[in-house]
Amino acid sequence: MTDAAPPPDAGGDAAPAQESFMDRLWPMLRMLCFYYAITSGMNLFMPQKQQQRPRDSVSDPQVAATTSNAKTRPLQLLENNFHLGDLFNLRVYVNSQEQFTFAPDEDTAAVEKEQEQLRWYQDALTYDATPNPEREDGVWIQEMNVSVDEHLLSNGSVYAHVFLTKEGYSPNPTDSSYDNINSIYRTLELTVFRPPPKIVKKRNLLESQVEEEEEQKEVETVEDGQVDGEGTYISMWKPAFYVNVVLDHSQYSVRQPPPPFVSTEMDVDQEAGLYKPVLFMNEFWMLEEQLIPVNDTLTALPLQISFYTLPMYKYALYTQMEQNFKNQEATGTSSKRDTDNMKSMFIETNPYLLAVTMVVSLLHSLFDFLAFKNDVSFWKNQKSLVGLSLRTIVLNTFFQLVIFLYLMDNDTSWLILVQSGIALLIDIWKIKKAVVFSRDADNKLVVSGVESYEDSPTAEHDRVAVAHLSYVLYPLIIGQAAYTLTYGVHKGWYSWVVSSLTSFVYAFGFIMMTPQLYINYKLKSVAHLPWRAMVYKSLNTFIDDLFAFVIKMPWMHRLSCFRDDLIFFIYLYQRWKYPVDVKRTNEFGQGPIEEDEGAAANAIEGAPKAGHVESEVVASEDVAAAVNETEDIPPPPSTPPSTEYMMSKRGKEPALDDDADIDISRLSAVDRDAIMARVTPDDSTPPDAFALAQNEIRREMIDRGIQPKGFYNDDAARLQEEFNREHAAEKDSRVQQKVQFAAKSYLRETVHRRRLEREKEVREEVEEIAKNPQLEVWLGLAKADETPKHADLRVSSIGARALCKTLAFTHSLRSLNLSRNALDDATGKWLALLLKRNTSLRRLELESNCLGPLAVKDLSEALSSNESLEYLNLESNPLTDDEKDFSGVAALGNMLTKNKTLRTLNLWRTRLGSEGGKQLALYIARNSSLVCLDVGNNRIATSDAVSLDVQLKKNRVLFEEQQLQQLKYREAQWRAADKERERQDNLAKRQEDEEWMEKRKLEREQDRTFLEEERKRLLKVEEDRLRQVAARKAAEFAAKAEMEKKKKKKKAGGKKKKK
Template identity: 40%
Template sequence: RIFIIWAISSWFRRGPAPQEQSSTGGTPRAPSRNLFPKDTLMDLYVYISEHEHFTDFNVSSALFWQKRDLVYGDWTSGDNADGCYEHYGEVDISQSVQQNGSIYIHVYFTKSGFHPDPRQKNLYRRLATVHTSRMINKYKRRRFQKTKNLLTGETEADPEMIKRAEDYGPVEVISHWHPNLTINMVDDHTPWVKGSVPPPLDQYVKFDAISGDYYPILYFNDYWNLQKDYFPINETLQRLPFRLSFCPLSLWRWQLYAAQSTKSPWNFLGEDLYEQSDEEQDSVKVALLETNPYLLALTIIVSIVHSIFEFLAFKNDIQFWNSRQSLEGLSVRSVFFGVFQSLVVLLYILDNETNFVVQVSVFIGLLIDLWKITKVMDVRLDRENKVAGVFPRITFKDKSTYVESSTKVYDDMAFRYLSWILFPLLGCYAVYSLLYLEHKGWYSWVLSMLYGFLLTFGFITMTPQLFINYKLKSVAHLPWRMLTYKALNTFIDDLFAFVIKMPMMYRIGCLRDDVVFFIYLYQRWIYRVDLTRVNEFGVSGEDQVSPRP
């Protein structure tokens, strides 16, 4: 399962090729060996400390776990005959840790009979000791959305959360704890060459500066620790539960884990995106743990097909509008309504601080909708009648192919009928949102009300095109390739909506799109294609079926 994630992500993350390294004299470096040969007897020492650099070997309370006579590369011992050992205990924490302080784990493996304390000269050997450490608490940002009912001023938020928001601000950094961690020692004796270890493995292979050989590779494995299992450390906790495991790990599996634990290069976009990435990875891990493998394989295939259809729909939509010469049979007002809808969605996600990638994708969609306006209207700059005497005025004028056709009459008629339904529903939804929902302010209320309304009743905006089709008794003017790809994506969304946990409103949205498309299909069936009608490329059906001379 971890291989599936690694294989997919490898397509998007390619490390640079390792460079050939030479010694000082210009000759290639000699391969090194593992300082711990196969089947070496080892002792394990695990210390818990609040200090990043550990020296308190004589403090008995700092020793969390000691295990003697472990065998390097042993895959058959342990309670489950898999080479794994486990230890459970509780970690006492000080007031400093309760108040967002850090806590570290220090792991030492020594050859049997040696000790990790350098001060014990007779028992310490540098080449017989391998050490690694890391901070085991995790700092996460907790956001507080200060919302209230705009009419009554009341809120359902926890009073303690309100007080903390007043003291620390809307974003508070809090130390969190996860009760599980695994120490992996990689069973590997590859003759690595210093300077030629490929990334990200080079972060973990440590070479001895004098001998040139490398220490056994130690890896803290928390890949399967889900974000939802972390809990905050605060003043109410005196001890923290901690289950520590030791397991051997093959080189192949370690490469998979190391590739996944490396921070994404997109992390430069900010911590918000990185935290969002953790949450998205959690959903993938849960799917891998809980989903049937056959259903998982089907989901991956369907997801790839969904992406292909989405790209094809995008491509054909641009091609259709770019080559369109006549607007007969097309609803121009629906294009303007699409711009309004995209603008509302963009402002809504900006107000709710959605991650950067989503903001960019929605912004690009808005630009495409704005570009469509230039294809359905004559857009010009009026430099004579300037706004405030400085800026040129933008003027819009209906194209002649739209004005001179009956489509404009039917389009106006459809939107007039639509307004009889749309505005009362909008008013009712606005009152409901104001009475029963909480908002950050009036601006947020307007955006969330419009966004919720469009999500719930957005399919109504598709009806003017259905009305025009009905009046013209034709569907030859529609971009059927684009509609087909979007419909196939809608059916795939239906599959995801009922297999994966999603809000009921989203499932209703998928169902309504299906209904509208089936109406399009019904119109295509009853309104046969008129061979005398000229399509958007200037070719009629009669031209296509006429015999060649």
């Protein structure tokens, strides 16, 4: 029998019906943690007074031990008068007297009445753990019926009087065998008064039929006169209670007094140094729903009394929990209904399932908190609604409002209401973030989405999804409402509206997420979703699924748990199909999440305000490489520094407020010049001291620690000198303020301009993808990292930009052909991004495009650090702009001195000219990896061509040697691997042989042990048999001798008679 489980119910009463999961389970389990935190503080600051109960001519051990008239020693020990194994008798009387009085022996009628009131007498009970040896749990049970008389019907009280006396003693104080220390008496009232339960009347709104709610069926047994009117109470009968005597073998003294919950119920004989065990009238498991209303329709009331001994720790658990429940109801954190629900859960639930439920419930609460926290954090930091469904947010808020009203209409626990209310407030706050309220020219209220939402393709996708959704949504709402109106019963029209909408939400609530699914499908991305909050909510959904199998609940609520899983699995499929690289800023401007937020350098000096995120301000072309490592998209050429350079590694804008300073030394020279051009010269003048009055001059001088002389001209001249000195000293500060103001203004304009540029890029790419189905397919394959190894595509510059962004993180592509696409210099930035990020591309063909010097410089910079590309084709591209700009060729040659993997470079008909050939010959001399270079049809000098050919021959020889060395190295590795594999096989075989031998040895030892034990057993059996034979013979011999003795005695007796 577990600690929290009640004793078995012999009556076999059916367990009370379980309520729904959310109405019953979560409030109870959360209530435990919530209440113990409150009561601990209350007990600390407001200790309760112990309730004192009258004693029967004995005193409290703590009080008596400190009394000056006590005849005992100060350290006298108090022992239990009932010892383990003592016998005692149990008597239970039932009557209407609050205190039981025994009838005099001479009053025969009173004695007979007293015997009628004795409803249970059990003798020879033992003071131990199992007083009833006939039952495994040691419980004695007595069932009886108590007749209903006029006293009960007139709201009279009935009491149970329990006497526990040691064997041989009487509970009657007038009896000679009475001894107070050997008799224990307790009283329990069997009737209580409760207000009548509320009758919730429901009716069919079309037929006006009235019926009572199923939960209030017991009210049908109550008379009408007893339930009418405010403040009316009815008499209720307790059908069962438990009598427990506490097993306590402790010794108490002044220094070691009994616990407070024991001392208030303990009777002590201080002179004898004895105390009585606690007799506990246990009503802990009596639930309100088990109480029986008393009325004239009943002739008898059932009563079941159970008796068993109770260990001290269980008694402490009962008393403490009962006191906690009472305190909890007093503080308003719980109700009697909640307490009964918890007790019934302990009664009906398997202990293992209950433990799992408590752990999972705590996890459910934790996930709720984390979901709320991450949802708020996501929307708080969200700068744009691109990719998010505004209509889904509005629908979700409406559905949450419906659920909240439904819970209020059904008197749900306030803990559930608080949770639902918080979720509703968060959804309303989301709408405030996503919706703009304004007035038009006619002063009418206009509701629209924010600018980032209205200008994005998301708005159109959202409108289309909701328009198609309405074809399903509205008929379902109307059909559900009409069905419940026709066949259901409701408290009123408001209740019908709320319950109909709630039933729709439970059954078809998943429809509200379909617009977001459609937007994800059209955008081919899920990077814009709050995945952390969704994951925590989904974990709670799986927890609800677990309990949907084991907890009784409405089918509608059970189905609502599983349909949420369907939506989440669709989201998981979309996340798998449209993967997101969390290490880079996505196409919606959301940056990566760094584990260490303080790792990023802080360009804003000074103490930032609370809530400001430390950001790294980088705005120069010199740090473009570092920025590209953080951001995916470099700024377009010939534009001022963009938001890409104004963003930290977390993808957030710097806190450009008045209390933070910008470190312009971290900016590029171009940025610094642009900022300084905005700074106006310092043409301020110091204050004129001669324009001040005598008193003002005196006050200014005293404030500066200068002693005035009293002469106006002298004091004004001295003060003017001080003004001039202060003005000169503050010149740097004034200039710095102007610089900071100009820097903040410049950076704000740059951030805003780049944001508009990025939004424009997104729109252009979406339009281009819609025009080019082949590009759409390839982007989908690239996002899934499932592209073929070779790609030959025809795209525009915008399409190439979108393609390069996606392919930068693809590992399945080996060869890319973008020839004959008229790609310009702007595309070079994105091709450079591709070469910097991608680590699997081996071949890149850019033949017959319009790539000029700028594009070549970008490609060369990227190839300087690239370690995978082996083939580059730039045939028929104006690399020198008709031999006017050779900076691209110089950058290309400089790249060749750093790159170690490029083997083939095609520069046929790229208008290199003699100058370009000369630069290539100069740089190629420091290259050792390039083995094939095509510079035909470029009008380079013969000497330069010869130099190129000589160096390429050297590179080819070196390349062949490297290949041969690599082949030998691989062969050596293979041989080493074969030897290692052979060694491992031999070792494994040796270990297997050793294990087999050890196993055989162990088996032989076991066989020997078994044989030895069997031999000993047989010897013992034989010895026992011989011993039994010897004993039997000895017994036969003794019997024979006894018989001979009797015969001799008989014979001797016969001889005496003859004489």
